[in-house]
Amino acid sequence: MIYEELERQIEQLRALSRNGVDLSEEIERLEAKLEALKKQIAAPASSPAPSVELDDWERVKLARHPKRPYALDYIQALTEDFYELHGDRLYGDDAAVVAGIARFDGQTVVIVGTQKGRDATENVKRNFGMPHPEGYRKALRVMKLGERFGFPILTLIDTPGAYPGVGAEERNIGGALAQNIYEMLSLKVPIVATIIGEGGSGGALALAIGDRVLMLENATYSVITPEGCAAILFRDATKAPEAARALKLTAPHLLRLGVIDEIVPEPPGGAHLDPEMTMRALRGAWQRHLRELLALPAELLPPQRREKFQKIGVYEEIAELS
Amino acid sequence: MAIFGKKYFKVDLERLERKDDEALWMKCKACGELVFKKRVRENNNICPKCGEYFFLTALERIGILVDPGSFEDISRPIIAADPLQFVDEDGKSYSEKVKKAQEETGLANEIIVGRARIGGYPVILAVMDFRFIGGSMGSVMGEQICHAIQHAVQERAAFVLISATGGARMQEGILSLMQMAKTSAARKRLEDAKLPFISIMTYPTTAGVEASIASLGDITLAEKGALIGFTGRRVIKQTIRQELPEDFQTDRFAFEHGIVDNVVKREQLRDELIRIFRLFAPLLAPSAARSVEARDREAIV
Ligand SMILES: [Zn+2]
Secondary structure (H helix, E strand, O other), X not given: OHHHHHHHHHHHHHHHHHOOOOOHHHHHHXXXXXXXXXXXXXXXXXXXXXXXXXXXXXXXXXXXXXXXXXXXXXXXXXXEEEEEEOOXXXXXXXXXXXXXXXXXXXXXXXXXXXXXXXXXXXXXXXXXXXOOHHHHHHHHHHHHHHHHHOXXXXXEEEEOOOOOOHHHHHOOHHHHHHHHHHHHOOXXXXXXXXXXXXXXXXXXXXXOOOOEEEEEXXXXXXXXXXXXXXXXXXXXXXXXXXXXXXXXXXXXXHHHOOOOOEEEOOOOOOHHHXXXXXXXXXXXXXXXXXXXXXXXXXXXXXXXXXXXXHOOXXXXXXXXXX | OOXXXXXXXXXXXXXXXXXXXXXXXEEOOOOOOEEEHHHHHHOOOEOOOOOOEOOOOHHHHHHHHOOOOOOEEOOOOEEEOOOOOOEOOXXXXXXXXXXXXXXXXXXXXXXXXXXXXXXXXXXXXXXXXXXXXXXXXXXXXXXXXXXXXXXXXXXXXXXXXXXXEOOEOHHHHHHHHHHHHHHHHHHHHHHHHOOOEEEEEEEEEEHHHHOOHHHHOOEEEEEOOXXXXXXXXXXXXXXXXXXXXXXXXXXXXXXXXXXXOXXXXXXXXXXXXXXXXXXXXXXXXXXXXXXXXXXXXXXXX
């Protein structure tokens, strides 16, 4: 990644300078380049589709950046009185999914997100943000609670995908994903889904059935990881950067393809460099979309939501098959 | 496009019967015995010597399920586009891949939608063909499934989905993922119309299709020998670095873990469907055979 490479080079030059070599000019030049790059990354704040694009693979790395804000960071910053709920009432509690009730913009909302861990210990608990079926079933249980009380639903998606394990298959992970997708399509409250980091395949989609689907500027959303795609189609997992470009998995591409509704801008260099700015941008977007959706009759939402997803697809019409 | 005038795209079941261009005998890969091909075909593509299930194309599958002469292809006239301009490592474009699959299978797409009767009951079938890029779901399959559901609702027919698929069509990127949501949205129309949706999972029914429309049936049947799961064996093995149970993701595994209602032998699938349709009969449009059946019953009474 150009960005990290530049930072690394600057660091190396500084280290050399400390050893008495004068490299200030070179350092200044690189720093200027780095600044320009940061600005370039942040440019699209006002325009709907960013004109200057960061390379797709660089965005993949930003989406997976270990310092990137996670779901609970957004929940803490943007909501008040968050009350977390646990368990799917069937099997267990999955810490890869956080779900609860909170206050946002003066009203009670349901909030659900996939949660990654900040360090090794937390990642064991959070399973690197890869939910088991019970995580999705907990999410659905809490979203249905929201529906019962007319609380709008906000979801935060940041997962490499549903967990590929024996237990997940034994407990019908495919069925759990299908059920979430199906039920979310018909919940009678507004749903705003936001991809904040990695939107990994079916495991992301199963929480991303929203009336509005937002995406942070450096988030990704894909049918398969670049590594997985490279291994299958290019027969070489190291070709992930090429696969990332081929998959068109970044926000600007997805906006063009009509899969997402809006890109939420990030600060120069990524959300982690200025989390507050990121939070402000997301708060604004949530407020705007929720207010619009709450102004509509609730019974109109499910058919509109289903229509929105039923329209997606690109194919070629031909005269006739025979 | 070159494919425009080609006759072979319209599904014609009679072509199946006339398919005697190849060798008369085949060797069973399971028992090694030489078996007469015609016998195999008559036996639902099951080895007459050892009972091994041979692969079925979509057409063959339709052929063994529907009432003779009742099938009509009602697929939408659409074919795959290449919205991502996807090129794989060999420099081969997605469009070329699709064209090759069309030439090799004689099909326009990986799924066939048809109207038929099974035991006299009106049915809309959507049947996948694994030979066509692994029966993977892209925009065309998503649209064909929605189209099929729309017909089922209009005609008050039962909807039968027969899956043979590796999952989402990677070459269509996010658009293929979205077909999971698209087909699930269409499925709601069957629920609203109170029409039964029978999902039949065969070898294989995995990933994006398994995690959406195939898992949303009112009744879910696994064909004997099916492979059912979300993540592939290889990926799970790499992740957990452990040996997997021998029956992992098999028909029996799916049944024991409550994922399917019943496991059905291929040769019994048609009768199984008829048994089910009989229970839903009052909700389905009347059909000739059903009134015959009703008359018979009245006669008995
Ligand atoms: Zn045999």
